[in-house]
Amino acid sequence: MFVRSAGIMGILTALGVCAGAASAQDFYAGKTVDMLIGADAGGGYDIYARTVGRHIGKYIPGNPAVVPRNMPGAGSAIAGSHIYTVAPKDGTIIGALMPGAIMGRLLDEKAANLFDPTKFIYVGTADSGTRVCLTLKSSKISKYTDTFTQTAIFGASAAGGATRDYAALHKNVNGAKLNIVSGYKGTTDIFLAMERSEVDGLCGLDWSSLKSQKPDWLRDNKVNLLVQDALEPDAELTKLGVPHVMSFIKSEADRKAVALVVSQQVFGRSYILPPGTNPDRVKILRDAFMKTMADKDFLADAEKARIAITASDGDTVQKVVIDLHASSKDVVDRAKKIVEP
Numbered sequence: 001m002f003v004r005s006a007g008i009m010g011i012l013t014a015l016g017v018c019a020g021a022a023s024a025q026d027f028y029a030g031k032t033v034d035m036l037i038g039a040d041a042g043g044g045y046d047i048y049a050r051t052v053g054r055h056i057g058k059y060i061p062g063n064p065a066v067v068p069r070n071m072p073g074a075g076s077a078i079a080g081s082h083i084y085t086v087a088p089k090d091g092t093i094i095g096a097l098m099p100g101a102i103m104g105r106l107l108d109e110k111a112a113n114l115f116d117p118t119k120f121i122y123v124g125t126a127d128s129g130t131r132v133c134l135t136l137k138s139s140k141i142s143k144y145t146d147t148f149t150q151t152a153i154f155g156a157s158a159a160g161g162a163t164r165d166y167a168a169l170h171k172n173v174n175g176a177k178l179n180i181v182s183g184y185k186g187t188t189d190i191f192l193a194m195e196r197s198e199v200d201g202l203c204g205l206d207w208s209s210l211k212s213q214k215p216d217w218l219r220d221n222k223v224n225l226l227v228q229d230a231l232e233p234d235a236e237l238t239k240l241g242v243p244h245v246m247s248f249i250k251s252e253a254d255r256k257a258v259a260l261v262v263s264q265q266v267f268g269r270s271y272i273l274p275p276g277t278n279p280d281r282v283k284i285l286r287d288a289f290m291k292t293m294a295d296k297d298f299l300a301d302a303e304k305a306r307i308a309i310t311a312s313d314g315d316t317v318q319k320v321v322i323d324l325h326a327s328s329k330d331v332v333d334r335a336k337k338i339v340e341p
Helices: 002-028 044-059 074-085 099-107 144-148 162-174 187-195 207-213 215-219 235-239 252-267 279-293 296-304 314-324 329-338
Strands: 032-037 065-070 093-097 121-125 131-136 152-155 178-181 201-206 223-229 270-273
Touching: 002 279, 032 044, 032 074, 044 065, 044 093, 044 207, 044 279, 044 296, 074 093, 074 099, 093 099, 099 162, 099 252, 099 314, 099 329, 121 252, 121 279, 121 314, 131 162, 131 187, 131 207, 144 223, 152 162, 152 187, 162 178, 162 201, 162 223, 162 252, 162 329, 187 201, 187 207, 201 207, 201 223, 207 215, 223 235, 252 314, 252 329, 270 279, 279 314
Parallel strands: 032 065, 032 093, 152 178, 152 201
Antiparallel strands: 093 270, 121 270, 131 201, 131 223
16 A cells, blocks of 8 residues: 555656656747846947857747847936836846945945845856956056056946946055046947047956957057955956955055955856745746756857856855845945045
8 A cells, every 4th residue: 555655656756757748848848938137238348248148048948939138227226216116027038237236235325225136136247257457558557557647548337337436446455546537338339439549447257257258468568457355366367467455455455345346256257036936936047057057058159258267156146145244344344435535
């Protein structure tokens, strides 16, 4: 009797698994999944999201078409607000947000009412990168310490964008004499401004983005890499002689505040779902994302695009975001101060 019952239970379990797989396939078959990118076309975040989008569909049951759509503005806060309040919760939209949007509620009081980043459901992150400040060889600023004695104009996007926040960080913590010109749509426009000598440089650019967007600058030795921003020094940049931000910071309070700000790079290329998304679809998309990160065709595509892949799963990213937003008030208050332009 027991053997017979166990056999029946096994059949029912198998039928349940098959029904679940069929249900997922039925849902996604013939559908479109929007990859909503909170950045301009052609930038680093756009390149990453489009590369992920070209491959993730084959790991989603039913093989839906994955279509990239750009919704830039306010350092990805516009896209974040749309995903939080308007987007369907059925697994047909995946957001690609800049880390500043996820940190915004913590560091920028004006962003507090747009959305709660801890309530997003994180699919995973494609990279945990290092950011840099840079100028062109034509600039009078050839090394980081030059910014301590000479005034430089640095281009930046809006509040919440890394190019503005990181330039402010260097100005407020280490005394860099930076005049920050905000309002550029994205890094592509700042690059053009640098080439026209309208600005000296920029900060807060992902090292992987520089390699994918401007490989000729590196190949032809057109760029000065001033300083690297990360919790730990990047081996490749250190080998190139680029100093680490922490080596210039004397105050322990500032070290903790800077560590909080740069911790966002742990989820540097994160992908999110709206709060309340169907749990079964969350699992499907998280599994599809991690399978994509290990896919040989995806990795070959990423190498061709010169983008680094250091993936983390959705549960890991979710915990990092929640822990960051639980940081002590004194550290958060100082972090807010150091990213003010």
